[in-house]
Amino acid sequence: MSLAPTYSPTDVEAKWYQRWQQQGFFKAKPNLKKVPYTVVIPPPNVTGVLHMGHMLNNTIQDVLVRRARMQGKEACWVPGTDHASIATEAKVVALLKEQGIAKTDLTREQFLAHAFEWKDKYGGIILEQLKQLGASCDWDRTRFTMEPDLTEAVLRVFVDLYNKGLIYRGVRMVNWDPKSRTAISDEEVVPKDVMAKMYYLNYAVVGQEGQFLTVATSRPETIMADVAVAVNPNDPRFAHLAGQKVRIPLLGREIPVIFDEYVSIDFGTGALKVTPAHDLNDYELGVKHNLPVIDILADDGTLNEKAVLYVGQDRFAVRKQIAKDLQEAGCLVKIEEYASITQMSERNPDTVIEPKLSLQWFLKMEHLAKPALEVVENDTIKLHPPKFKNMYRAWMENVRDWCISRQLWWGQQIPAYYLPDGTFVVALTAADALEKARAQTGKPDLQLSDLRQDEDVLDTWFSSWLWPISVFDGFKDPDNADINYFYPTNDLVTGPDILFFWVARMIMAGLEYRQEVPFKNVYLTGIVRDAQGRKMSKQLGNSPDPLDLIAQYGADGVRTGMLFSAPAGNDLLYDVKLVEQGRNFSNKLWNAFRLVKGWEADASLPFVNAKPVEWFNAKLQAAIVEMDDHFEKFRMSDALMTIYKLVWDDFCAQYLEMVKPAYQHPIDAETLRHTLAYFEALLKLLHPFMPFITEELWHELAERGPRDYVTVAPWPRATVPAHIAETMAQMEKALAIVAGIRTVRNQKNLGPNKPLMLVAKTDEPQLVTDYEGIIRKLGSIAEVSLADAGPAASVSFVLGGSEFFIPLEGHIDLAAERARLEKELEYAQGFRESVQKKLGNEKFAQNAKPDVLERERQKLADAEAKIAALAQALKGL
């Protein structure tokens, strides 16, 4: 049979993914004989498509889950999506608009029908894409945050928290998106640098004709909402205005001058107009000074009747017009340009967010935050890397109440029902609400039609924060087998950008509803950026299509490529070179397989490879220990690098070369047996990173039983052999001799195959004898001999206290050889001197620990030996 010299992943990947599913390897169910290992996916937006961030995040999860599965744990990775309320609604609105339908023309029910249609069409594409990446999720457990059961969980929690007195309605300053006509969270606001205009306006001082107070503002259209002008009490320029009033230009309304140290003396004119309804800081100032609130902005960004002037016009149109009108009225002193930051909507990038007072639902955080901080502080939940603990603490100590209502339709409608008298009841269902309402009002004839449910829906995070519990139906059925077995989950993999508003809140929900943390470790990935360090974005077009990448480089190549440079918490600078490296690694493994596959065993041959076999076992065991340690510490890229080097450098470059029989010659059976066992061990260690190629080779390497897959093969356990250090040190020395020979070949341009002689003048003749076979094979040496002196006309190199000679008639440049050796000697002498100096220092001798002292003495002895050998070599020239 002939195997292609390059590995082609496309044929292989679909086949194995299908078989894994047929075998049900990814399905998990409570099994008391096994330790559970649970991961819940950070649910992506149901209508989203896979991007590079998902690739990184899900690769890491799959590595963790696959390894746990191989370790014999009941590995359960729960997939699913969230309904991404504002993003999805914005998409649906845009789509309808293209069809000429305005949202305002539809009823809530009609709109939701459209939205579900959209969701059913595009929803879940992303989950199909994850399969191409190799994600080993238990697909039977796929959940969606807006499915009936999860919706019920959300409503139950809302009712419960309301009954506990933790949910309240209140007027607050929110970020208002006038286009979507909803409040959005701080995290959905994107600051943008802009050049803004600063308008200097004269407010006439009441009762003092000709006196003005000049106020600087970037938003002149809000003067109708002014309720005061504030100045700093320490500002002498305004001391005379104590107790005075000023008149709003154009409008003529009188407002007081107030004094507050909040006002910066050197910003603008030092006088600040106070507009509590339209600026958070002003709002707080207003509360402090007991000022009224005048809200002049309608939900759609136009001015309402409270503005008196410009009613019904958009705020930006008004800004232009009022500047002109102020100018004409002689109230505009000047306009200055200045660099400022405008808050934009993440979902509607062309829309300026307005701070707006609004009636919203809030969840009190203090009670929930305290224990959630505690469990991170005491490491019940560990953050990886731990530097995020500080950030977490800072946020939790300054937590604000959570605005959980959104003025949207796509989401869970708030289960609050208003009564004709203006009061409301909160209940899980309309029927319950009616019952409550009747009781509350004492009117048994109250009908459902008398109740009006709150129009708003809940923030999407109000469903995602329940995710680790709700995916196991822990609200509907709090004592069911799944939740008891799989909760708390083990590891959560997500980005630090949602540490607060998702991770922290899940911790709160877990503690509140299960009295247990939702997970034990939080692995925080970085952001995937391009090679120049820019964030990947559609606008820049710097994000490759993940599926194209998989098609081009194979899922295994992409997975390893992403992990190569992705230490936890660090941003990943994506470069196509990384996935190339991953692809090349697949190919390397493929070719190692091709080599081994071609070997024919001959039972009559003696076992000649004891040294390589013993040595590679030592390397393998050491690597397993190292990998386990890396995994323990969530250092995925280091674990990958360990196996990468073991496969490429130790197995392929060294071991296989050592045991490889001559072309078309058979190999001894014992060596082949060991080699195949090693190959299997490597496939297992590699499998979490490269599931597809390892499965393919697993089946190519031997006949397998129907359930014998590397996916469910036991994770290798290290058994560290006796004398491991010695085994490795000896081989290292032998390989150093080989490297010395190869260096000579390179320097003398001899080519890799020209047979050479090697003469060793060594203090370790046993080593040279033991490893002669390896030295001959890897160095293409015809004959190794021991001698007390080097032959004339030879090139030499010194290793430790030994000197090695390669006779080379006609290739010797005596002067150059001498120069090279002298340089080495000088270097060694300098080194000896520094060690001697250190040892000669009395304080060092007194203070250093014995083992440190011993090491220094050893260094000195080594240096002495080397110097002696070099001196000999020079003499011999």
Next chain:
RNA sequence: GGGGGAUUAGCUCAGCUGGUUCAGAGCAUCUGCCUUACAAGCAGAGGGUCGUAGGUUCGAACCCUACAUCCCCCA
């Protein structure tokens, strides 16, 4: 403005409580090779006064103090 993190080879990063061979890895670079597993490869080589300036110590990339630069979070 407040808080946090960072600064080690061209790039991305390791470097555990200060002391193994004058600082390590991967990638990139350079040189030579199509040596029947692999040119998506093989062999070899070069490259860093560990941001700057002080200090503690027998000894500092590691500890302390300033300063500089960058990033993040909050306001």
